[in-house]
Amino acid sequence: MFKIAVLISGSGTNLQSIIDNIKDGYLKNCTIEYVISDKKDVFGLKRAKENNIKTMVFDKNELKEDLSCNILKFLKGKVDLIVLAGFTSILKENIIDEFRNRIINIHPSLIPSFCGKGMYGLKVHEAVIEYGVKISGCTVHFVDHGTDTGSIIIQKVIDVKSTYSAKELQQEVLKTEHKALPEAIKLISEGRIKIDKRKVIVS
Numbered sequence: 661m662f663k664i665a666v667l668i669s670g671s672g673t674n675l676q677s678i679i680d681n682i683k684d685g686y687l688k689n690c691t692i693e694y695v696i697s698d699k700k701d702v703f704g705l706k707r708a709k710e711n712n713i714k715t716m717v718f719d720k721n722e723l724k725e726d727l728s729c730n731i732l733k734f735l736k737g738k739v740d741l742i743v744l745a746g747f748t749s750i751l752k753e754n755i756i757d758e759f760r761n762r763i764i765n766i767h768p769s770l771i772p773s774f775c776g777k778g779m780y781g782l783k784v785h786e787a788v789i790e791y792g793v794k795i796s797g798c799t800v801h802f803v804d805h806g807t808d809t810g811s812i813i814i815q816k817v818i819d820v821k822s823t824y825s826a827k828e829l830q831q832e833v834l835k836t837e838h839k840a841l842p843e844a845i846k847l848i849s850e851g852r853i854k855i856d857k858r859k860v861i862v863s
């Protein structure tokens with residue numbers, strides 16, 4: 661079995677998309693071993709429990725600088741892939757080095773636009789609308805030492821209608837995220853990805 665840990669900070673709709681794709685057989689031989697949240701009482705934890713997945717809370721307010729080390733200590737040797745699905749804490753180098761090319765993140769814009777430090781959740785979509793770009797979408801990428809700078813695995817695009825509010829845009833982009841993230845997990849779990857410099861090559 662290809663073992664996955666999903667890290668969340670919120671409602672967990674992307675977590676739900678992974679759960680659903682495992683259930684319906686799109687993600688064969690994949691299992692979510694743990695759902696880890698950096699916040700207590702988020703809805704994503706409820707989704708995990710309802711699906712009999714083990715949950716852990718590593719509270720970022722309590723652990724502060726030690727958050728990454730604690731997650732690393734817990735996950736080391738236990739999973740094949742760490743999926744950041746709306747996880748808003750920044751992971752430190754030690755866990756990124758231990759899980760080199762085995763941590764992926766979903767971001768709600770077309771990287772390298774509207775990403776980086778402080779760009780998460782609704783803020784991204786507000787910035788997209790304010791700038792007036794005509795397309796947006798989502799990006800699944802490997803996590804490296806920078807913020808949103810790792811090699812890109814999949815991007816999906818939507819038109820930004822002039823009438824969209826930030827919340828409407830968020831909902832439209834989420835629909836693409838719920839396809840892109842399972843697709844990326846499938847490619848990795850089936851060993852179909854190679855990285856050449858920073859280019860991801862799919863076989």
Ligand code: GAR
Nearest residue numbers: 670671672673674746767768780781
């Ligand atoms: C998603 O839109 C995800 O792309 C975003 O947070 C949301 C979480 O939604 N992540 C970031 O902004 C990371 N920079 P979810 O909890 O419903 O999956």
